[in-house]
Amino acid sequence: MSASADAQMVSPYWQLDDAGDLGFWRMCRRLPATSRVVLTIVARAAPRQAVTVVLLQLVSGAATAFGLLATTGALERLLAAGPTVEVVAAALPMIVLVAGAYVLRGAVETAIAAAYARLTPAVRRMAEGELFAAGLRVELAAYDDAGFYDRMQRARDRGLFHLARAVDNLVDLIGAVLSFAAAVTGLAVLHAALLPVLVLGVFPAAWTVQRSARLAYAHMTRTVTLNRRVQMITELGTQREPAPEIRACQAQDFLLREYAEVADPLRDQEVRVQTSHVRVGTVGRALTGLMAGITFTVLGLLLQAGWIPLAVAGGAVIAVRTANAALSRLVHSAHQLLEQGMYVADYQEFVDDAASRSPAAATRPAPAAPQVITLSGVEFGYPGGTGDALRGIDLTVRAGQTIALVGENGSGKTTLAKIMAGLYEPTGGQVNWDGVDIRELDPHSVGDRIMMVLQDPIRWPHTARANVRAGRHDRDDPGDLALRAAAELAGADTVVADLPHGWETLLSKYFRGGRELSGGQWQRLAVARGVFRDAPVLIWDEPTAPLDAKAEFAVYESLRRLATGRIVILITHRLASVRNSDRIYLLHEGELVEQGTHDELLARSGRYAELYELQARMYADELPLNGGRARGSGSGR
Numbered sequence: 001m002s003a004s005a006d007a008q009m010v011s012p013y014w015q016l017d018d019a020g021d022l023g024f025w026r027m028c029r030r031l032p033a034t035s036r037v038v039l040t041i042v043a044r045a046a047p048r049q050a051v052t053v054v055l056l057q058l059v060s061g062a063a064t065a066f067g068l069l070a071t072t073g074a075l076e077r078l079l080a081a082g083p084t085v086e087v088v089a090a091a092l093p094m095i096v097l098v099a100g101a102y103v104l105r106g107a108v109e110t111a112i113a114a115a116y117a118r119l120t121p122a123v124r125r126m127a128e129g130e131l132f133a134a135g136l137r138v139e140l141a142a143y144d145d146a147g148f149y150d151r152m153q154r155a156r157d158r159g160l161f162h163l164a165r166a167v168d169n170l171v172d173l174i175g176a177v178l179s180f181a182a183a184v185t186g187l188a189v190l191h192a193a194l195l196p197v198l199v200l201g202v203f204p205a206a207w208t209v210q211r212s213a214r215l216a217y218a219h220m221t222r223t224v225t226l227n228r229r230v231q232m233i234t235e236l237g238t239q240r241e242p243a244p245e246i247r248a249c250q251a252q253d254f255l256l257r258e259y260a261e262v263a264d265p266l267r268d269q270e271v272r273v274q275t276s277h278v279r280v281g282t283v284g285r286a287l288t289g290l291m292a293g294i295t296f297t298v299l300g301l302l303l304q305a306g307w308i309p310l311a312v313a314g315g316a317v318i319a320v321r322t323a324n325a326a327l328s329r330l331v332h333s334a335h336q337l338l339e340q341g342m343y344v345a346d347y348q349e350f351v352d353d354a355a356s357r358s359p360a361a362a363t364r365p366a367p368a369a370p371q372v373i374t375l376s377g378v379e380f381g382y383p384g385g386t387g388d389a390l391r392g393i394d395l396t397v398r399a400g401q402t403i404a405l406v407g408e409n410g411s412g413k414t415t416l417a418k419i420m421a422g423l424y425e426p427t428g429g430q431v432n433w434d435g436v437d438i439r440e441l442d443p444h445s446v447g448d449r450i451m452m453v454l455q456d457p458i459r460w461p462h463t464a465r466a467n468v469r470a471g472r473h474d475r476d477d478p479g480d481l482a483l484r485a486a487a488e489l490a491g492a493d494t495v496v497a498d499l500p501h502g503w504e505t506l507l508s509k510y511f512r513g514g515r516e517l518s519g520g521q522w523q524r525l526a527v528a529r530g531v532f533r534d535a536p537v538l539i540w541d542e543p544t545a546p547l548d549a550k551a552e553f554a555v556y557e558s559l560r561r562l563a564t565g566r567i568v569i570l571i572t573h574r575l576a577s578v579r580n581s582d583r584i585y586l587l588h589e590g591e592l593v594e595q596g597t598h599d600e601l602l603a604r605s606g607r608y609a610e611l612y613e614l615q616a617r618m619y620a621d622e623l624p625l626n627g628g629r630a631r632g633s634g635s636g637r
Ligand SMILES: Nc1ncnc2c1ncn2[C@@H]1O[C@H](COP(=O)(O)OP(=O)(O)OP(=O)(O)O)[C@@H](O)[C@H]1O
Pocket: 144, 382, 383, 385, 389, 407, 408, 409, 410, 411, 412, 413, 414, 415, 416
């Protein structure tokens, strides 16, 4: 295996926290805690079905023990001396009981399967819904915490899948324990001296299953990272979004090489573990044969010594076989459960973490239309970030005003806008809405007052209508009047007019008949979505970057009309678009370094003036692309 593949095996986030070898005693110690976690989830998702399954398994265990004793009774009578007809007649009631026990067990197994058929889907549905809701309800800052994000990915990618399998194994484990207990009880009732015979008989099966399960577990912990990496690479190579860039960069061979680097060691590991399984199986079968010989010898000696009658020896053989099968199931499902338990723990850990990250519940509603937003001494640092994204921000904006946030990439504009919208809580200072600290306001009502169009809006894989209505999905809009007005303001009406099914056209190529839009067309829908939301605080973060000049002009015209009576916060790099703003704030490395009207800032000849003049020169044909030549200069032609 190459050194880099080795490094991948121990590095990234999806590595299991609790990997390692799983010996018999370690397994026994950890099993109760793991079972409890799974049982708690099952009990919440489908309590009735869970109780039914356990009760039915108890009945099945009792039927097994009863069948064993009845079989021994029937053998006793059948082996008694006397005329055949009389012997059979004497044994008949016991034979009927044996048949009854088997029929009962069969019926109970069917009932278990029926109850079980509802159990796993119910657990999966509940767990998936819970995970989804937990992810949606946490505050935005949680998504900037790598630990939280990793936990969420692990819970989603592996936790849910393994939870369903853990339920399977838990049910199987309980069934196996009861079946084993039934065989042991039956044997003890027949003759206590037979219990050591049972130990002899089940030892090889127990050893084989335990060894195999250990191998499988060690393999799983060793390859979990590689598997995850293979999955990521194959996703990259088979999805739509990366396809153009992979081809444009001719990165196919690079991806294939990356794939081989992880897939080859994975294959080698699998070959190694399968070979080990074959070895263990061979030893196990040899041991089984040996122990079967010893068991029969011991039974023969007990018979010879007159300690047990022949019928009891026959019953003992059946009991040993039953116990054998039960023990194999038990060890196998216990191991599987422990393996899956770790993934289930990932799931549970995420759900608990998410619950502690929900926004604090404040009951005071935000003002219906805030008249003034004030920031004083606002500081903010991203979790795990290297420094403060914002420092000492003081700013005031009133209803009816448009302010512009400008500055270089990474200067803090988007962060500041999100803080004003209550999406992030400042780490220092205060944000007030109409004089009230935003932390005292109900976060849901704060969100309700905001309409935000972001730089990189969601492309909802839904209809055009849903893409716009998602701005306020529960808005009553008879006759689609608001929908059409929003589309018109955003220039999205012409986009929709060209779609084959108009507003009902599905906008996702992942589905049959779906359509794709250009970047600018998607953006127009996003602007329409923002307008449809219709809220008193507008935050527009580079809404026009992918738009053509005509569409951009139209959107700014619309924005001007929308601004009346609202608070408007505009973020853009195109300084020509902010000239008419009531106030312009220039951010630099997280601080407000200049503010004023366009004319005031130009007169100051500071950073703003410098940036503005640079852009103006580009439009005046002094573009770096043509070597900075002014119009008409120096071509010599
Ligand atoms: N989610 C995040 N986690 C950590 N740091 C972040 C995160 N988002 C932004 N930052 C950092 O915070 C700083 C401000 O980022 P922000 O997105 O607010 O800048 P911006 O002025 O809007 O930039 P741009 O003009 O490129 O959109 C940057 O240094 C950036 O690297």
